[in-house]
Amino acid sequence: MNTSKNPEANITPGSIILGKWSQNQYTILRELGSGATGTVYLARGNGTKVALKVSSDSLSITSEVNVLKYLSKVQGKKLGPSFIEMDDWVHTGRSIPFYVMEYVQGDTLFSFMKQRKDEWFGIILIQLLGDLHDLHNAGWVFGDLKPDNLLISGPPPKIRWLDVGGTTMVGRAIKEYTEFFDRGFWGLGSRRAEPSYDLFAVAMIIINFAYPSRFEKKEGGWEQLKRYIDKERWLRKYSRFLDKAINGQYQSALEMKQDLLSYYSKKTSPTIHKRTKSISYHKKPNPQMRYQKKKVQKRRGYLETILIVLIMFAFYVIYLIGHM
Amino acid sequence: MRKGTLRQILLITDGCSNHGEDPVAIAALAKEKGITVNVIGILSRNEAYGEHGLKEVEDIAMSGGGISQIVYANQLAQTVKMVTQKAMTQTIHGMINKELTHILGEGQQMEDLPPEKRGQVMEVVDEFGEMVDLEVLILVDISASMDDKLPTVQESLIDLSISLNSRTGNNLFAIYAFPGKRQPIDRLIDWDPQLDSLVKTFKKISTGGITPTGPALREALELFSEKRSKQELLGGDDEYIEESGS
Numbered sequence: 010m011n012t013s014k015n016p017e018a019n020i021t022p023g024s025i026i027l028g029k030w031s032q033n034q035y036t037i038l039r040e041l042g043s044g045a046t047g048t049v050y051l052a053r054g055n056g057t058k059v060a061l062k063v064s065s066d067s068l069s070i071t072s073e074v075n076v077l078k079y080l081s082k083v084q085g086k087k088l089g090p091s092f093i094e095m096d097d098w099v100h101t102g103r104s105i106p107f108y109v110m111e112y113v114q115g116d117t118l119f120s121f122m123k124q125r126k127d128e129w130f131g132i133i134l135i136q137l138l139g140d141l142h143d144l145h146n147a148g149w150v151f152g153d154l155k156p157d158n159l160l161i162s163g164p165p166p167k168i169r170w171l172d173v174g175g176t177t178m179v180g181r182a183i184k185e186y187t188e189f190f191d192r193g194f195w196g197l198g199s200r201r202a203e204p205s206y207d208l209f210a211v212a213m214i215i216i217n218f219a220y221p222s223r224f225e226k227k228e229g230g231w232e233q234l235k236r237y238i239d240k241e242r243w244l245r246k247y248s249r250f251l252d253k254a255i256n257g258q259y260q261s262a263l264e265m266k267q268d269l270l271s272y273y274s275k276k277t278s279p280t281i282h283k284r285t286k287s288i289s290y291h292k293k294p295n296p297q298m299r300y301q302k303k304k305v306q307k308r309r310g311y312l313e314t315i316l317i318v319l320i321m322f323a324f325y326v327i328y329l330i331g332h333m
Numbered sequence: 334m335r336k337g338t339l340r341q342i343l344l345i346t347d348g349c350s351n352h353g354e355d356p357v358a359i360a361a362l363a364k365e366k367g368i369t370v371n372v373i374g375i376l377s378r379n380e381a382y383g384e385h386g387l388k389e390v391e392d393i394a395m396s397g398g399g400i401s402q403i404v405y406a407n408q409l410a411q412t413v414k415m416v417t418q419k420a421m422t423q424t425i426h427g428m429i430n431k432e433l434t435h436i437l438g439e440g441q442q443m444e445d446l447p448p449e450k451r452g453q454v455m456e457v458v459d460e461f462g463e464m465v466d467l468e469v470l471i472l473v474d475i476s477a478s479m480d481d482k483l484p485t486v487q488e489s490l491i492d493l494s495i496s497l498n499s500r501t502g503n504n505l506f507a508i509y510a511f512p513g514k515r516q517p518i519d520r521l522i523d524w525d526p527q528l529d530s531l532v533k534t535f536k537k538i539s540t541g542g543i544t545p546t547g548p549a550l551r552e553a554l555e556l557f558s559e560k561r562s563k564q565e566l567l568g569g570d571d572e573y574i575e576e577s578g579s
């Protein structure tokens with residue numbers, strides 16, 4: 010078995026990837042990132058920008074393509090990057106499998122939040138839960154849900170997810186996950202693909218937001234997580250949702266979404282801004298973040314901000330209700 | 334395709350064998366018997382990759398048709414799982430490639446199919462990996478230098494059992510340690526679907542200077558055969574898969 014991790018490493022900007030089957034041609038622009046199963050490049054093909062994933066592991070790449078194809082069959086929804094094609098590239102006598110998908114442009118969740126007010130976090134979560142609900146209804150569980158796999162595209166800001174390497178048919182064993190977001194790791198459940206598996210990860214994303222450098226597992230279990238939730242002031246307001254999501258008490262993503270929705274809708278008084286600026290995530294930059302913006306947050310008048318946020322939020326709620 | 338049982342040995346060690354028969358040869362024997370041998374080599378904190386004599390780790394896995402990985406103790410949990418699952422997929426893939434050769438002719442592999450067809454084959458591989466029964470015999474090196482790594486080994490194995498038990502197929506795990514007190518290997522846990530009972534087992538460990546990896550592997554092979562003949566006696570209709578991955 011080939012254990013060398015990066016046999017495709019010699020792909021440089023300007024390289025041309027030619028598909029053996031389709032004869033379609035892609036020009037590599039730059040690397041977008043790499044992970045356990047391969048490397049993703051920004052490329053140009055047919056005049057448009059696309060994301061192109063190259064991997065020497067033909068099994069897992071084929072498996073991912075299967076998932077992307079299923080997801081693109083879900084009508085009217087964009088769950089995951091849309092799939093374009095899969096092919097082989099014959100290079101130095103070897104056949105290297107690759108696939109092409111939509112290039113999703115955006116900020117990572119945490120860098121997006123750096124420039125935004127707290128309310129946006131709630132809106133993004135509500136969007137995420139809505140998408141998860143659709144995914145679950147289509148018979149899939151996302152699996153490897155974590156901030157690195159979430160991008161905010163737009164405007165208007167819309168959450169998109171990447172990396173369907175962990176996306177698993179409901180009822181099977183989760184294919185890929187990241188420990189901090191995995192309920193099995195914390196001793197809080199199985200790795201069977203069910204909606205509650207993803208909701209646990211959503212809860213851990215919220216916790217990760219308050220603890221940008223995450224934390225080690227000690228005794229594990231609800232005990233430890235509860236302690237960390239109670240320790241961080243910003244998190245305490247979420248503790249009811251976190252408790253339910255972590256302990257598998259939500260039957261569906263929709264239930265959690267509605268819970269959050271009614272919580273946010275009630276908060277139409279200026280108490281929204283009672284939160285002080287003492288939150289740690291403004292000081293401790295997340296080392297995991299890829300695209301850190303050096304933009305300085307502009308301070309506007311207090312009243313003006315509240316007004317804008319409230320109006321935007323009201324529109325958003327109306328929009329969401331219209332789509333439920 | 335029939336639902337069968339995949340059989341694996343997972344060897345966890347931190348060093349070279351220095352006693353008895355050649356483990357690489359025994360691993361080849363295992364492969365012939367349809368048992369995949371996977372090996373995880375553990376590095377000490379201050380050891381660099383390649384510095385250690387862990388080449389044997391690769392050699393054993395290669396001749397046993399399995400996968401090897403060399404890691405630091407703190408990456409063990411992920412590695413144990415990755416190695417076991419990858420080896421499963423690889424074995425299944427090997428079997429399916431064999432079937433494809435029957436259908437499509439000599440030299441035809443999944444990789445030679447056009448992408449759409451490949452996707453369909455992969456669905457079968459995935460489904461098989463979910464449904465197939467699995468027997469894993471875990472062979473843990475408990476020689477003196479492993480002492481401080483054993484708690485991590487234990488945690489990794491419990492984690493492995495969480496992952497594998499989330500599958501639809503059944504699992505059986507057995508854990509043996511070597512060198513044993515009097516024989517080459519000592520039984521810690523006999524075939525059991527759960528590894529939760531593992532909690533106390535690593536406490537009482539003998540620590541000696543020898544690492545008889547070869548003899549330990551041979552004993553492990555015996556355990557599969559014994560189990561199998563017992564099942565046959567009981568009239569078990571469990572079919573074994575004899576092929577092994579490339």
Ligand SMILES: Nc1ncnc2c1ncn2[C@@H]1O[C@H](COP(=O)(O)OP(=O)(O)O)[C@@H](O)[C@H]1O
Binds near residue numbers: 049
């Ligand atoms: N469709 C896409 N559009 C934009 N960026 C992407 C896309 N797919 C992947 N990336 C980038 O590439 C990185 C690695 O891809 P990923 O699929 O996560 O690889 P792996 O599954 O090997 O971890 C991602 O974290 C992301 O930054």
